[in-house]
Amino acid sequence: MVFERLRRREYVTAMMGGLAALGGCNDLGGDGAPTGTEPTAEGTDAAPTGGSTPSQTSEPDADEESGPTEGRALDEGRVLYAEPGEIQATIDEAADGAGGGVVRLQAGRTYDGDAPVRVKPGVTLDCNRAVVEITGDHDGLFLDTGSTVVDGRIDVTADNYSSSAVALDVTRSTHGKYNAGDGRDTAATFEGHVLGNVDDVGGNGIELVSDGAAFESVADAGITMGCRFAGTVAHFERGVRADVRNGGWINSVRFDLELTGNRVGFLHTGTGDGLLLSDLYGAVQTSWHEGAVGVRNATDQPSLTVYGRIWDADPDRSQHAVEGPGVTVVSDLAADHAATAADAEGSVGLDLRGGELRLVEYGSGSTLIVRPSDPGVVFETDGGTRLLLGEDGQVRPQPGRAYFQMLGEDLSERSGTNWWELAVDDGTNTDSGDPALGLWYAGEWLLFESTASVSP
Secondary structure, rough: OOEOEEEEEEEEHHHHHHHHHHOOOOOOOOOOOOOOOOHHHHOOOOOOOOOOOOOOOOOOOOOOOOOOOOOOHHHOEEEEEEEEHHHHHHHHHHHHHOOOOEEEEEOOOOOEEOOOOEEEEOOOOOOOOOHHHHEEOOOOOOOOOEEEEEEEEEOOOOOOOEEEEEEEEOOOOOOOEEOOOOOOOOOEEEEEEEEEOOOOOOOEEEEEEEEEEHHHHHHHOOOOOOEEEEEEOOOOOOOEEEEEEOOOOOEEEEEEEEEEOEEEEEEEEEEEOOEEEEEEEEEEEOOOOOOOEEEEOOOOOOOEEEEEEOOOOHHHHOOOOEEOOEEEEOOOHHHHHHHHHHHHOOEEEEOOOOOOOEEEEEOOOOOEEEEEEEOOEEEEEOOOOOOEEEOOOOOOEOOOOOOOOOEEEOHHOOOOOOEEEEEEEEEOOEEEOOOOEEEEEEOOOOOOOOOOOEEE
């Protein structure tokens, strides 16, 4: 149970360097990827066919005398243009006839999304500043494994909407898991804006479903690395809904989103022991609706990490920045969220202020300040208690301060609830038999008394 893992001095030095780097961090934003431009007639290589097949010619008013524009990333492969009413037929032609390619809408046009559209593997749907309007209560775009949507503008105008404007679902996808590795790129990406009916808010802007019960192994049930969502999601019941069921997992997915006008900005829901370990970069606006929530975890599992801001939660309107356990918010507003957290035991905020790091436990509202100093790392509570974790690994109270006491326990009997949780081992798991400070990290307790660690 106790084994050699980490030299105390090396770990403390690395920890101090990491905390100092966190304390100076101020880049909380995400980045976007550029989209391509339209090709000329010569930029398409598909021959037109008769009847009602999708158009493969250039957009109206294109300069037919000009040659292909240089440096257009989206024009390097097969490009088909879709007329209104022909989005799915054009995607099918691109996927089934050539194994993929670019399907481009005509800029400035409105496409009536009167039925769900499946963006198939290998296909990039370039909305090209056109609008896809969802007029009925059904999913808008289903992103299959290995598909991409760029420059999207999805408008929901249906009343009483209860579906999802953009959806991923491992139980309906061609290859099961969404993933950029495993020898095949099956990740899915959406870049653009998803807008609900501002006068009749409902449904989901983006929904991700991972269900481990649908596969013999939960390894096939993930939505994971390579999947990315960027843009704005506004005016839905749930801006993003991550549904993780029966041991499924949504891990290492990056959300670069502005979430505004939603009753719940980001909802983590599901059953069983499913996991959501992903990051949201951006801002969540909670001021639109009575009872609005920025980020809600409706499970008892670890949840989302937010690098950004949750704005304007008003306790007088029963609004909450954070609701539920296991949510982490890294922001210079994190300390303010303690006043508008609900049932948030185990959720924490990391408030970056210059060279120090302020940790807020939303369930209790308690605060711990961590800042580097010449002799080591200083831990200070909001009540004035101060501890020094020195370079020698020893923990000692600072002169003139109250003693910070934690009761010892057998750390092999329990796991931590959050990374970086502090506790004291009662000596059961130390070489000397004396109590020692333990730090929960990556599934084990790291003990500062010796070169040992403890796995519950």
